[in-house]
Amino acid sequence: MTRRRRRTPWAAIAIAVAALALGIATTGLMAAAGAFHRTAPAAWRAQNARCAAPAAKGSAVDVTVWDMGRMMRGPNRPVPDDRRPGRYGMGMMRLVARPTTVPAGKVTVRVVNEGTLTHEVIVMPLAAGRAAGERAPGADGRVSETGSLGEASRTCGSGAGDGIAPGAAAWTTVTLRPGRYELLCNVPGHYAAGMYTELDVTR
Template sequence: MDGRPGWHDMGMMRLVAQPATVPSGQVTLRVVNAGALPHEVVVLPLRAGQTAGARAVGAVGRVSEAGSLGEASRTCGAGTGDGILPRTTGWTTLTLQPGRYELLCNNPGHYAAGMYTELDVVR
């Protein structure tokens, strides 16, 4: 897999940020799991020249979460948990500086199946 959104043995996977650009400061990410599997959203900064979907996937089908600013992975709640169950919502509130961020699902195989997107934060 080349890491672009597409079909995986688990089915079509994607992550969409709406809106894709937000003002800096306190940002609440509300994550609606419209899929059939548990998911999460991890927030990682993107360096200059780095694109969403280009992180190295390790042997267990996950990317490094080093530098994570937070995540939404609790069913019907804020912050960290065991995953957002299908047809439910989770959220997290972060303070984000202007820049580019990658939002991704880091459950095994989900990133490689296309569950990532870019979030742009502006002044």
């Protein structure tokens, strides 16, 4: 009997720790798979959509930017100031482009912000042998924009602005030669949190 009494608290603790770890792992997998993202877009757009991108000039690349918003911060933490450097969560932001391959020429990058934070999309060339996500952020949480070919960061408009507000769209039209490009969000901390993808341009 004595042995059982001594083991019971340790067994209970072990079960509680295992359950907590399983819950965290499940939440992470669901976030990575876009489970939270898929439950919200239709309702979010119906409630919050402020504008829509125009018809594309040339090929169209539709980009969705998204973050886990309040789930990333916890219930009692304030909305972060997007101007401060640093990571938001553990890669719990997404930037998804469709299609990921287009022919050379005029390309309109149309962005919809389905997150709760301000985002943007910058079009950057990718050097040979480099992959999307390999740029090194500076002390301000941003990567260098040297060589940028275009930017969609104006709420309900084309070109550069102050960021795409939640529920809104932005767009930019660029002329791209055959090669590899990176689409990224350069709001401080967002690139390091996973907001980038590759775009391939063919002949």
